[in-house]
Amino acid sequence: MLISLVPAFLCGMLIPLMQASLLPDWVIISATLLGILLIILGRLVPFLKSYQVICHLIVAIIFGFAWFSLNAHQSLAESLPRNLENIPLIAQGKIDSLPVTKYGQIQFQFTVEKLCQDNQCQFIHLETLLNWQHAPNNLVIGQTWQLKIKLKRPHGYANPGSFDREAWLFENGIRATGYVITPFSMPSSMQHDYQSASSIKCISDEEGVCNTSLRNSIWNYLTNIRLRYDRFILNTLINRPFAGVIDALTVGNSAAISQPQWQVFRNTGTTHLIAISGLHIGMIAALFYFTAGWLWRRFATLCEMLPSQKAAAIFAIVGALVYTAFSGFSIPAQRTLIMIIAWMSSILVSRYSLPMQRFMLGLGIILIINPFAVMNMGFWLSFGAIALIGYGMNARLAATNLWWRFGRVQWVATIGLMPLSWLLFQQTSVVGLLANMIAIPWVGWVTVPIALLGCIIAPFNHQIAYWLLLLSEKTLEWLWPYLQYLANIHWNSWFLGLNNPWLIIPCMVAVLLLLAPTRFPGRWLAIIWFFPVIAVKPEKLPSHSVKITTLDVGQGLAVVIQTHSHTAIYDTGMGYPDGYNMGDIVILPFLRNQHIYHIDQLIISHGDADHAGGAMALLQQYPSLPILTSATGKFKGYHVEACVVGQQWQWDGVQFKMLYPFPEQKQADNNTSCVLQIQAGDKSILLPGDIEKPAEYALLSKYQHQLKSTLLVAPHHGSISSSTPKFLAAVQPQYVIFATGYLNRYRFPSKIVEQRYQQEGSQCFNSAYGGAVTVILRPNKPVELQQYRVMFHHFWQ
Numbered sequence: 001m002l003i004s005l006v007p008a009f010l011c012g013m014l015i016p017l018m019q020a021s022l023l024p025d026w027v028i029i030s031a032t033l034l035g036i037l038l039i040i041l042g043r044l045v046p047f048l049k050s051y052q053v054i055c056h057l058i059v060a061i062i063f064g065f066a067w068f069s070l071n072a073h074q075s076l077a078e079s080l081p082r083n084l085e086n087i088p089l090i091a092q093g094k095i096d097s098l099p100v101t102k103y104g105q106i107q108f109q110f111t112v113e114k115l116c117q118d119n120q121c122q123f124i125h126l127e128t129l130l131n132w133q134h135a136p137n138n139l140v141i142g143q144t145w146q147l148k149i150k151l152k153r154p155h156g157y158a159n160p161g162s163f164d165r166e167a168w169l170f171e172n173g174i175r176a177t178g179y180v181i182t183p184f185s186m187p188s189s190m191q192h193d194y195q196s197a198s199s200i201k202c203i204s205d206e207e208g209v210c211n212t213s214l215r216n217s218i219w220n221y222l223t224n225i226r227l228r229y230d231r232f233i234l235n236t237l238i239n240r241p242f243a244g245v246i247d248a249l250t251v252g253n254s255a256a257i258s259q260p261q262w263q264v265f266r267n268t269g270t271t272h273l274i275a276i277s278g279l280h281i282g283m284i285a286a287l288f289y290f291t292a293g294w295l296w297r298r299f300a301t302l303c304e305m306l307p308s309q310k311a312a313a314i315f316a317i318v319g320a321l322v323y324t325a326f327s328g329f330s331i332p333a334q335r336t337l338i339m340i341i342a343w344m345s346s347i348l349v350s351r352y353s354l355p356m357q358r359f360m361l362g363l364g365i366i367l368i369i370n371p372f373a374v375m376n377m378g379f380w381l382s383f384g385a386i387a388l389i390g391y392g393m394n395a396r397l398a399a400t401n402l403w404w405r406f407g408r409v410q411w412v413a414t415i416g417l418m419p420l421s422w423l424l425f426q427q428t429s430v431v432g433l434l435a436n437m438i439a440i441p442w443v444g445w446v447t448v449p450i451a452l453l454g455c456i457i458a459p460f461n462h463q464i465a466y467w468l469l470l471l472s473e474k475t476l477e478w479l480w481p482y483l484q485y486l487a488n489i490h491w492n493s494w495f496l497g498l499n500n501p502w503l504i505i506p507c508m509v510a511v512l513l514l515l516a517p518t519r520f521p522g523r524w525l526a527i528i529w530f531f532p533v534i535a536v537k538p539e540k541l542p543s544h545s546v547k548i549t550t551l552d553v554g555q556g557l558a559v560v561i562q563t564h565s566h567t568a569i570y571d572t573g574m575g576y577p578d579g580y581n582m583g584d585i586v587i588l589p590f591l592r593n594q595h596i597y598h599i600d601q602l603i604i605s606h607g608d609a610d611h612a613g614g615a616m617a618l619l620q621q622y623p624s625l626p627i628l629t630s631a632t633g634k635f636k637g638y639h640v641e642a643c644v645v646g647q648q649w650q651w652d653g654v655q656f657k658m659l660y661p662f663p664e665q666k667q668a669d670n671n672t673s674c675v676l677q678i679q680a681g682d683k684s685i686l687l688p689g690d691i692e693k694p695a696e697y698a699l700l701s702k703y704q705h706q707l708k709s710t711l712l713v714a715p716h717h718g719s720i721s722s723s724t725p726k727f728l729a730a731v732q733p734q735y736v737i738f739a740t741g742y743l744n745r746y747r748f749p750s751k752i753v754e755q756r757y758q759q760e761g762s763q764c765f766n767s768a769y770g771g772a773v774t775v776i777l778r779p780n781k782p783v784e785l786q787q788y789r790v791m792f793h794h795f796w797q
Helices: 002-014 025-044 052-077 165-171 218-236 243-251 259-267 278-296 300-305 308-326 331-348 355-369 371-375 377-393 402-416 418-425 432-457 462-487 501-514 525-535 582-593 615-621 693-703 725-731 751-759
Strands: 089-095 100-102 105-117 120-132 144-152 176-180 427-429 493-495 546-550 558-562 567-572 601-604 627-629 640-642 648-651 654-660 675-680 683-687 711-713 735-738 763-766 773-777 784-787
Touching: 002 052, 002 355, 002 371, 025 052, 052 355, 052 371, 089 120, 120 144, 165 371, 218 243, 218 308, 218 462, 243 432, 243 462, 259 462, 278 308, 278 331, 278 432, 300 308, 308 331, 331 355, 331 377, 355 371, 355 377, 371 377, 377 402, 377 418, 402 418, 402 432, 402 501, 418 427, 418 501, 427 432, 432 462, 501 525, 546 675, 558 582, 567 582, 567 615, 582 615, 601 615, 654 693, 683 773, 693 725, 725 751, 735 773, 751 763
Parallel strands: 120 176, 567 601, 601 627, 627 640, 683 711, 711 735, 735 763
Antiparallel strands: 089 105, 089 144, 100 105, 105 120, 144 176, 427 493, 546 558, 546 773, 558 567, 648 654, 654 675, 675 683, 773 784
């Protein structure tokens, strides 16, 4: 019964994820009472007794739906009030996670207990994620701080193919994000003088020491040990290339891993090796199990006290528990720990149970403890892998060769997880099997044990610990050339975006048929079931039509332009010095989701980081991509040409024309932006970049009656320095799109500018609130406009 009830419970939990908003509490409670009534009637009514199994499945679905919904309502009730967004607040609360350095600043979870505005305070429970520049380096989990902060409700980029950060924040219970307001005059070297600013201080206890709540508790003791080990590892392996990876494998802090290293892991399908994942915890548990069992059997007295198998199970649980605690009880680690306990429980109680029963028991416990686990990609990948391995390895004659024991497992996991990888990441690693065949045993049985041994010895002998950590880091250096070679193969990944989530169903059927036993009838039907995945693609535009998607890239601009058989990209969003950029985060996932694998033209309006920051990510994927830009100096070594008035070309009956800059224009600022006009039959689009008043006046003097447009992407994000009344009178846009960041510090778009557009009769759309805005212009047909966040709204947004 357990084998069928847990999947039904899981299916019920998925129902709210498909809803734009949660049902009211009274509906959920009524559904729960209905489920209880159905159980009672199933036992009392003779007619229903024959359908008890069906009744139990229906009840499990109802309970799963109700359990997830009630927890979701509770989480949403603890959100930041909208009237407190983006204003200075005084907050008092506790540091609730290991402070890590990320993007040049300290990031940590902060549980707010009291919130004050203009001397009016309220007690509140609010989980936040804060960034703090120039933070003191003695921040410790559990400390109570008073901070001056600015907060926003959870918000992320809303585009086809983009990572749903809002869902991730909701899953982790974080209901606001923000930053600590630090006085600009305060030098970064100051470590202990924050008390000089009354709004920023660590709350002291009776002894005058910075208060650390529950500092005698086991949890606080463990987390502070993690912090000390985090600093010890990074200081011990300073300047070593894989110090960040060793830190991630021991204490679960992956912030120090470089972007090029992440890229290699992604290209080889080995990102799961970086975090303290189920794989590593499982290997540690297995190591404890077999080692403890072998040693226990050496002593007859111990075996008389407790059978070696039970002793081994206890040691496996203890080893997994210690490693999980050392990693900070991350959600993936918790899942694995629960599964190990469920797996070992049958040994401890001396009761035989099928592997599937133990699997479902662990899964059910996880769903009850953490109902939001179903929103986590790792949940589906880890449990999907276990289920697929069980399916792919069972119902066969026993085999003892090395391929069957290890290689077959890798083959099943690689093939079986392809559909999920395409759905979640728009790609799967073709070389993943080759990479994991070597990397999994090497990292799991060599690198991790040596690193953990070094951490165990560190309190007793720093020198030996240093050599062990250095040896552990060296093992990664020895492995790295192999991974780099695989990562640099040009066909290392298979990019296939499942733009329709329902395509996962025929894809999984194809995989199950493919992994069926050799003589299973109908295995060849896998080809037919896989066909929809290849055949179903976004609809091609007819000739003389154009589709323009203004992507949600925060405070910046990125536009994808499509005709029947051509694609151009106008600007690429923000890029940061540490490598984080909108090309990797937004544009490439969007292209894969839309099955766009070739770009004909890249246009960078000007050199500002919020317009050109993602260009290098695109050029790494498409090195021969032709570039038109006013900032030619940024792209030396590529196929670059300066944009200038008069350039024009035609694709599929759609006319493209460069209106600006003029040849005499200096390439210096916003007013050198490439201004592109797109003409599709009787409709037109104007992309003006960041031009301001001088450029607008120049365009008016040359094209007074040629600027009228169906769609306008607002110049300079709706700044007051642009969108002059005369310019708007000439353009007369029916639709205008503001490409801005949510509650951005520049307060774009300007209220005055918005009013100007409204007075012109334009319909205004903002990517910060509507997500990616897609507009399709077809000859002699109405304009089609879609906002991604509106069309695909979820209850957590």
